[in-house]
Amino acid sequence: MSPQVEVKIFPESPEGQIIDVPDGATYEDLLKILDINQELVILLNNGQAVPIDGTVDAGTITILRAISGG
Amino acid sequence: MKLTSDQKERYAKHIIMKSMGEEGQKLLLESRVLCVGSGGLGSPVIQYLAAAGIGTLGIIDDDVVEISNLQRQVIHGGNLGKPKVESAKEFVERLNPDVTVVAYKMRMEPGNVEELISDYDVVVDCSDNFATRYLLNDACVLHNKPLFHGSIFMFEGQVMTILPHEGPCYRCIFSTSPSTDAARTAGVMGILPGVIGTMQATEVVKYISRLGKPLVGRMIYYDALGMRFDEITVNKNPKCPVCGDNPQITSIDAENY
Numbered sequence: 001m002s003p004q005v006e007v008k009i010f011p012e013s014p015e016g017q018i019i020d021v022p023d024g025a026t027y028e029d030l031l032k033i034l035d036i037n038q039e040l041v042i043l044l045n046n047g048q049a050v051p052i053d054g055t056v057d058a059g060t061i062t063i064l065r066a067i068s069g070g
Numbered sequence: 071m072k073l074t075s076d077q078k079e080r081y082a083k084h085i086i087m088k089s090m091g092e093e094g095q096k097l098l099l100e101s102r103v104l105c106v107g108s109g110g111l112g113s114p115v116i117q118y119l120a121a122a123g124i125g126t127l128g129i130i131d132d133d134v135v136e137i138s139n140l141q142r143q144v145i146h147g148g149n150l151g152k153p154k155v156e157s158a159k160e161f162v163e164r165l166n167p168d169v170t171v172v173a174y175k176m177r178m179e180p181g182n183v184e185e186l187i188s189d190y191d192v193v194v195d196c197s198d199n200f201a202t203r204y205l206l207n208d209a210c211v212l213h214n215k216p217l218f219h220g221s222i223f224m225f226e227g228q229v230m231t232i233l234p235h236e237g238p239c240y241r242c243i244f245s246t247s248p249s250t251d252a253a254r255t256a257g258v259m260g261i262l263p264g265v266i267g268t269m270q271a272t273e274v275v276k277y278i279s280r281l282g283k284p285l286v287g288r289m290i291y292y293d294a295l296g297m298r299f300d301e302i303t304v305n306k307n308p309k310c311p312v313c314g315d316n317p318q319i320t321s322i323d324a325e326n327y
Binding site: 051064 | 107109110111112195196197198199200203220221222223225226227228242243244245248256258263287291293295296298300302303304305307
């Protein structure tokens with residue numbers, strides 16, 4: 001059964017959206033589905049940083065822009 | 071130390087709060103804080119930490135004041151062309167003679183970071199690039215120094231307090247450096263660093279005066295356009311290269327930055 005995840009994207013959709021991810025999909029695949037450039041963001045699943053090539057597990061996925069300005 | 075009558079008057083609004091009192095104010099006056107960067111974030115951090123009576127404020131920056139800085143860097147007015155650390159020192163000396171400013175007109179680099187942070191109790195990251203952020207994080211984790219993180223981009227900002235080995239560090243979350251420092255060309259709303267920098271300063275004052283709950287294991291994400299503050303849970307990463315179970319970064323090596 002394909003995992004269902006809640007995805008919160010900051011700042012675009014912080015309230016979250018439920019997405020059905022294809023079975024075996026990676027976080028890289030998820031970013032492609034969402035049309036997000038993987039080089040600009042970091043991903044957390046239930047607060048834990050996840051590798052881009054890791055398989056998506058059920059949970060709340062947070063996608064944040066990596067920013068460095070000061 | 072004993073507070074003078076001038077100090078009791080200057081810090082009366084701190085002292086009158088029972089949770090802070092004279093003891094909390096003394097802790098601030100005895101503390102040593104290193105602020106890395108005296109630009110957008112550094113300006114409010116320096117301004118409010120100086121006003122709060124931080125005893126010694128180290129400020130490191132190799133830039134000079136340019137006119138395009140003044141839209142957000144509120145401590146540098148009237149000092150065009152002057153090194154930012156000198157401008158910041160003048161500002162602090164006008165604001166609060168209790169504060170000793172140590173100005174470092176230089177870049178923070180792998181060769182000097184450990185010596186620089188060793189003289190301070192805590193470090194505030196007001197830098198403007200990923201390389202310095204990773205460098206500071208690693209040095210602070212390796213030397214067990216509290217690090218107060220803030221970063222900004224256009225209309226958004228992030229704040230987090232890093233207490234090494236108690237909660238996640240910067241690399242636990244941002245495990246690898248993005249390829250670009252996009253903020254350099256993207257612009258920033260001038261008020262934004264004021265919001266984020268004052269939150270960093272709040273965390274520093276709380277930590278030093280032993281008040282409240284630090285922003286550890288949580289990141290505050292601020293979106294000025296949506297006028298939202300979101301709290302994002304962030305966990306320690308067992309695979310973190312600097313504070314994980316099997317760290318690969320065990321010393322400051324220039325090749326890593």
